[in-house]
Amino acid sequence: MGRLIFFIQEAARAMRRNAAPSLAAIVTTAVTVILLGVLIPIFQTAQAKSDEVRGQLNVQYALFGDATQAETAALGNELRGIPHVAKVVYVTKAQALKTLSGELKDKSIVSELKTNPLPNSFEVFADDAGNLPGIREAVYPNGPKGEPFNPIIANEFDRQHSAQKIEQVTSALKIVLTVITALLIIASLMLIGNTIRLSIYTRRREVEVMRLVGATRWFIRWPFMLEGVVVGFAGGLAAILILWLGKITIVDPLSETFHFLEAQNDASVNFPELMVVLFAAAVIVSTLGSGLTLRRFLKV
Numbered sequence: 001m002g003r004l005i006f007f008i009q010e011a012a013r014a015m016r017r018n019a020a021p022s023l024a025a026i027v028t029t030a031v032t033v034i035l036l037g038v039l040i041p042i043f044q045t046a047q048a049k050s051d052e053v054r055g056q057l058n059v060q061y062a063l064f065g066d067a068t069q070a071e072t073a074a075l076g077n078e079l080r081g082i083p084h085v086a087k088v089v090y091v092t093k094a095q096a097l098k099t100l101s102g103e104l105k106d107k108s109i110v111s112e113l114k115t116n117p118l119p120n121s122f123e124v125f126a127d128d129a130g131n132l133p134g135i136r137e138a139v140y141p142n143g144p145k146g147e148p149f150n151p152i153i154a155n156e157f158d159r160q161h162s163a164q165k166i167e168q169v170t171s172a173l174k175i176v177l178t179v180i181t182a183l184l185i186i187a188s189l190m191l192i193g194n195t196i197r198l199s200i201y202t203r204r205r206e207v208e209v210m211r212l213v214g215a216t217r218w219f220i221r222w223p224f225m226l227e228g229v230v231v232g233f234a235g236g237l238a239a240i241l242i243l244w245l246g247k248i249t250i251v252d253p254l255s256e257t258f259h260f261l262e263a264q265n266d267a268s269v270n271f272p273e274l275m276v277v278l279f280a281a282a283v284i285v286s287t288l289g290s291g292l293t294l295r296r297f298l299k300v
Helices: 002-017 019-056 069-080 093-103 129-139 163-201 204-212 216-257 259-266 271-297
Strands: 058-063 085-091 122-128 154-155
Touching: 019 163, 019 216, 058 069, 058 129, 069 085, 069 122, 085 093, 085 216, 085 259, 122 129, 129 154
Parallel strands: none
Antiparallel strands: 058 122, 058 154, 085 122
16 A cells, blocks of 8 residues: 555656646647547447438339239238348328428429329338349349339339439448548557657656666556556546537537437437546556556666
8 A cells, every 4th residue: 555655656746747748648638539539429420320311212113003902912022022121111102192292392283183193102121221232133133124023013213313322422431431530549549659658758767767776667667657547537537528518518509400410319329438438548548558658668
């Protein structure tokens, strides 16, 4: 217990004597945690929104008007049996017309129709948007211009004309955001490590003297590691407070206006959990960085 108190006192004394490098390490840690705390929710929000958009993509098959209920039910079961089909929804002519009316700006177009020109159809949703081409091939085994696998299918139509483009864009967005996040994490670790290394470099003579008078490596290392704990704790705490204030004053009010920000609520890691992880990471990285960086100066 007495040795622990001594190490704490030494760490506090060293931080007072080297206030500038210690402050630089704290600021670096805080800035790094803030950057990660901003980018990771953006990545999660974009990921959630991307998955939402991809989940809405589907392909529709119009049916001939003389198709019987038995034939329609049988086709629905056949569509559900296609690999990677997640859901099949039967859309009646009336439902299709109601949907179309809701999407048109000029409602009078629908009201002026004497008959309903829209067909009954099936909406087919894939378990992943990337599997839609495979479903199309299963329904039209001889290609889009060939005959469908069931004779009551009149034609294939896609009300979401940009489905393929959306699928490509969301896939590319995932890759780009993943790469950016990984690069930022690596850069953050290197930045914290270099700052700690600079702080220790200014005290290398002190370490060399302690080694020459017989101090063990761990006796020298513990005060530095305790400094790392303090740096990580202070920097992480400051960053979390800033991120929390930013969330309650900026992000939460804007999420009521911009629906894109509401997707953050569907993220796999919520905000409190993310803050705990970032805080723990700041303390661990700073502590290990101090201990590992000191090794080269202990070789006397």
